[in-house]
Amino acid sequence: MTVDDRYAELHAGFRWQVPAQFNIAEACCTRWARSQPDAIAIRWQHEDGATASHSYRALHEAADRLAAGLRRLGVARGDRVAIVMPQRFETAAAHMAVYRLGAVAMPLSMLFGPDALAYRLQHSEAKVALVDESGIESLLAARESCPTLQHVVAAGAAAGRGNIDWATLLAESGGAFDAVTTSADDPAVLIYTSGTTGPPKGALIPHRALIGNLSGFVCSHNWFPSVEPPASEAVFWSPADWAWTGGLMDALLPSLYFGRTIVAYQGRFLPDTAYALMARYHVTHTFLFPTALKAMMKAVPEPRAQYALSLQSIMSAGEAVGDAVFAYCRDQLGITVNEMFGQTEINYVVGNCGRSLDARGRPTAGWPARPGSMGRAYPGHRIAVLDDDGQECPRGTPGDVAVHRRDSHGDLDPVFFLGYWKNADATRAKFTGDPDNSWCRTGDTAIMDDGGYLWYQGRSDDIFKAAGYRIGPSEVENCLVKHPAVANAAVVPKPDAARGAVVKAYVVLAPGFSGDAALIDALQQHVKGRLAPYEYPKDIEFIEALPMTTTGKVQRRVLRLQEEQRARDAAQIPNPN
Template identity: 35%
Template sequence: MELNMPEYYNFAAQVDEYACSHPDKRAVWELDESGAEQILSYDQLRRFSNRIANGLQSIGIGQGDKVVVLVKRGIEAYGIYLALLKVGAVIMPGSEMLRQKDIEYRVDHAQACGVICFEGILEEVEPLRESSATLKHFITLGDSREGWLPLDVLIGGQSDEFSCAKTRSDELAFLSYTSGTTGGPKGVMHVSGWPLAHLSIAASQWLDVRENDLVWATAGPGWAKWIWSPFVSTLGMGATAFVYKGRFSAEAYLSILEKYPVSVLCATPTEYRIMAKANDLEQYRLQALRSPCSAGEPLNREVIDTFRRVFGLTVRDGYGQTESTLLVGTFVGMEPKPGSMGRPSPVVRVAIVDEEGMELPVGKVGDIAINRDMIALFQGYLNDPERTAKAYRGEWYVTGDQGRMDEDGYIWFEGRSDDIIISGGYTIGPFEVEDALVKHPSVAECAAVASPDDDRGSVVKAFVILKKGHSPSDELVEELKEHVKHLTAPYKYPRKIEFVEELPKTNSGKIRRVELRQQEKENLNLS
């Protein structure tokens, strides 16, 4: 299967074209925790995003400008993303849980000129108005305050017609930051043509999105996965995006799936695992659900078996990265092998390779690698040629995950080949946790690793050496957890902390996290 990329492409222009021919079709269906709903048609979304685009252009944001977007799930996210694409700006997604240090790093590293954020994160961004040399535009979804331009004021009086910027397919459009094992997060560069490549396989052959579907993808706008499924895969196929703004609980999710005609669901394995353990699971009738998919971390067999037994539905696993699109999965019509990642995408050449970049035979464990000619592969890490070069091994982009391929071409996940922690669908770099911990006055040294967990797959565990004069205690454990939550995004905090006298190290003094990870696995097997 080949994909011919046009010279020019703008995803927002594609959505506008669909809106003009289907003006009354539902585009976004929003539900909040109280049960209140808001629905926008494709034409209403087109006009809303056009007003934002005109507003952005009026203050000087245009083609090539980098803008940090820190917003929650909701209709506004769709309008803002489309508007930024329409003016040709570069979208920098950020989680609503980021802290000042996280945001400042991204702004400085990318030389961002603007930030659009919801009211709840303003205090984390406010200090940057004085410290940042590049930030000029501060837009809030909240009320007016000094130095900030409310979105309502920005779009007030603006025309609801706008001509999309003519963007080359190879022009930078998305800059998503992903955690690394050392140093700060890496800025993953994706171009304007990336959504077209994603639509060609992930939306149609994995998620199985059809024009009349109501699609509920639970990822938040701060993540590359939001661009994948709620945004590109849904609007790009002319379907309706369902957005739930409330907090997760198994009962809430199952009740929504019973009440609303959601036909495509894309959630994390953690969400599926907790739903599968819900009390009285058999009482729910998910009559509209046709295509349940899972991504973000390995999906365990028990979830697949439970959803088949109770609902007659097969949850199909999918694997990809911020750097790519869908790489491996259980595609439509494919017989799943529960516990496996599925088979390689029809448009991707996937192999298991050794340390020399040579393909390994069936059954051998090695690095999961993608041929570097893949059209949807990232364009490198921003301002980081060294880490970009390290991502490749000859003709292969090496994912950092290890696996083995069986005789039928299915790939089985064996774990990370580096120290990255994947917990509840979040990708966490140990350096970020350790950097926050050592800023506490009681911590002399520490190491963060993945520790197996039934619900989240893994959680962050920190091994901590205390400074002289400080003693281990339950109170200190809680204090350290809160300390990390305040310095970096709360999802990164260590849910487990063990105080130790020493850490395993190499002869050159580097911490051997691999020994600590192995220790955690052995402890699990003994329990």
């Protein structure tokens, strides 16, 4: 049987099983507290060296007391509870507590400033915020403009600075808590999109979406939670912030769903620290953004010579991985990185799988990753590339990646979000296709080849034309990163009177290199020798750091708008806005 035959068989045999009643906390915590109470749920490490381990029993008990305490504060079914904390035990307990209440968890990054917090707290009408020392200053600064925010529960070193302390709330909770019953369609999480293309929108995620993520999570980690010798158990770690889909739905919740251990690191991401963590805790599976992998590749070129690693799978998403990083993972880590594609609204829909199981439950090859490809549709998801009219594009033609509400069997796909919070127009605009608007557009441009593999071209609004040629920035960026002088790069159009636009590259230099005219010429020649002549950057600007979202995505929009403003300034044209 060929790989394509096995892939088709896997899809044909897969059926969604979504119970009418489903609760994330029951699936990720309560059942394990009953069946394996002493199993370790979370191993925590602070950047100052402090460590702790927490069992599933401890996680359940903390969530139980917190849920009772939040109910005493007036939190009811459907209320939004903000969680402004990093990777730590209390963050996981907070999520479990909110789900047990039937309320809606609203994770917010500790990196948000007062304005960003105020917008989300106001828009969501959050009733309570849970916060530690990492976000307390910004939260308190934002609170004055958030009339619906009734309580601030302060945890960790922020104790004493809110309405009530975490420890006090748990101590005075009044005992055991009877969890509410939720349907699979009930809202569980409100996550605001990173806003790379406009103001953030609140995507309302139901409990069932976790089930919709599982086929992709399992496949992208080569049939998680199975492990190869000598590792005896799966251990997961990712630097992805638990305030975002990548950290919450792609790391924390699925790891707990399978009753495994997840490592929580409370500190800054550094390449050497990442490798040290994976070695210390015998991490077998990880999710690393391409930006993290690029930094690790430049800082630690031969990791296995320095660290005893137990890695068996790497999943990556957020940007195109590129063949330079792909080759590094393969050659230096012995891992074929499984690229994945999804977004907050419909996560984990496309990717790769290095291994699956046959009809008898025996390991067999999955569908191997192809360098530079986003992969194929995961089981249970129906994917197409659509043109502007909502029609499927011929294979090999760029278009908008879209996901159908129903899978190939006609069953509803549970991965879909419920809609944008208080934004029905944006929700309607997300869907297209006759007769019932069943295709959900992602806003990402890709090409689907004859084998069903998708090849990322960029965000739909990141694609541009220069001298009449269509330019996908990710291909040029990947080529630049292959040069030893380049740590990271972003490509945008630079307005040009004669050609409409030319290719402009913003480059972050690797340590030990200096940006000068000679290096600019060397980088241009580097790209010219590998890509089409029209793709090389006519202009290169060296920059200390690229503008990034808190999810690790490059904000090309910021750079593009900067170029447009520079062009207006040079021509002395007023800003139309």
